[in-house]
Amino acid sequence: MGGLVVAMDGPSGSGKSSVSRGVARALGLRYLDTGAMYRAMTWWMLQQGLDLADPAALAARCGEPAITSGTDPDAPTIHVDGSDVAGPIRSTEVTAAVSAVAAVPEVRARLVAMQREIIGAGDIVVEGRDIGTVVAPDATAKIYLTASAEARAQRRSAELAGTTVEAQQAAMARRDTLDSTRKTDPLSMADGAVELDTTSLTLDEVIDAVLGVVKERGL
Numbered sequence: 207m208g209g210l211v212v213a214m215d216g217p218s219g220s221g222k223s224s225v226s227r228g229v230a231r232a233l234g235l236r237y238l239d240t241g242a243m244y245r246a247m248t249w250w251m252l253q254q255g256l257d258l259a260d261p262a263a264l265a266a267r268c269g270e271p272a273i274t275s276g277t278d279p280d281a282p283t284i285h286v287d288g289s290d291v292a293g294p295i296r297s298t299e300v301t302a303a304v305s306a307v308a309a310v311p312e313v314r315a316r317l318v319a320m321q322r323e324i325i326g327a328g329d330i331v332v333e334g335r336d337i338g339t340v341v342a343p344d345a346t347a348k349i350y351l352t353a354s355a356e357a358r359a360q361r362r363s364a365e366l367a368g369t370t371v372e373a374q375q376a377a378m379a380r381r382d383t384l385d386s387t388r389k390t391d392p393l394s395m396a397d398g399a400v401e402l403d404t405t406s407l408t409l410d411e412v413i414d415a416v417l418g419v420v421k422e423r424g425l
């Protein structure tokens with residue numbers, strides 16, 4: 207199984223994290239959440255009091271924070287300069303700011319380089335927006351998860367207290383638009399990717415479908 211890389215892309219709430227972790231567990235692979243790295247960078251920028259509307263300022267400082275990702279699918283971790291930021295990176299402040307930070311080319315260049323280093327010799331499931339297109343175009347299997355906007359919003363609002371499905375759907379639509387209007391569209395599907403619409407599938411059904419694709423691609 208040496209060198210196996212599974213690239214898992216798709217919009218928020220399509221099931222990337224849960225499916226990636228399930229697939230990694232089933233195959234004994236590592237797991238990398240690249241969205242958590244963009245969130246960690248954003249958390250640090252906010253801590254520094256940087257103006258997120260000033261891309262040059264973000265570009266100038268993005269080399270400073272040490273971001274470390276633990277790749278155990280049963281207990282993934284994320285640290286910035288030694289501090290555990292797993293909780294704070296999910297705050298509404300970070301969620302609202304992350305698209306602006308992720309749009310800065312210097313931020314992407316640094317994080318993509320870190321991601322490629324972690325991917326290294328492989329045996330890993332990597333989730334994000336540009337894994338099959340940019341980070342690991344030679345991945346063994348590329349999956350593009352989708353789900354209806356309503357299903358995605360319903361799943362997210364079930365996780366968060368105090369939000370309505372409608373408010374969640376509007377917030378996600380806003381972020382999807384911001385995320386996909388950059389120069390290189392991070393929500394585009396990679397060549398050779400298999401698209402899976404998860405709207406009416408259970409988590410286990412999606413995991414089984416992905417395991418089927420991986421097997422086909424030469425596990």
Ligand SMILES: Nc1ncnc2c1ncn2[C@@H]1O[C@H](COP(=O)(O)OP(=O)(O)O)[C@@H](O)[C@H]1O
Binds near residue numbers: 220
């Ligand atoms: N096929 C599915 N059916 C029902 N719920 C799902 C499905 N896939 C994921 N979920 C749930 O939806 C929520 C969002 O999934 P997550 O894996 O975090 O998506 P993403 O990483 O794409 O944002 C989680 O609570 C997860 O358990």
Ligand SMILES: Nc1ccn([C@H]2C[C@H](O)[C@@H](COP(=O)(O)OP(=O)(O)O)O2)c(=O)n1
Binds near residue numbers: 219245308333381385
């Ligand atoms: N490879 C990636 C991963 C995430 N991003 C950006 C786009 C997203 O709005 C944020 C946060 O990603 P994350 O996967 O945590 O978001 P969701 O859990 O799907 O809501 O980071 C990116 O630009 N490229």
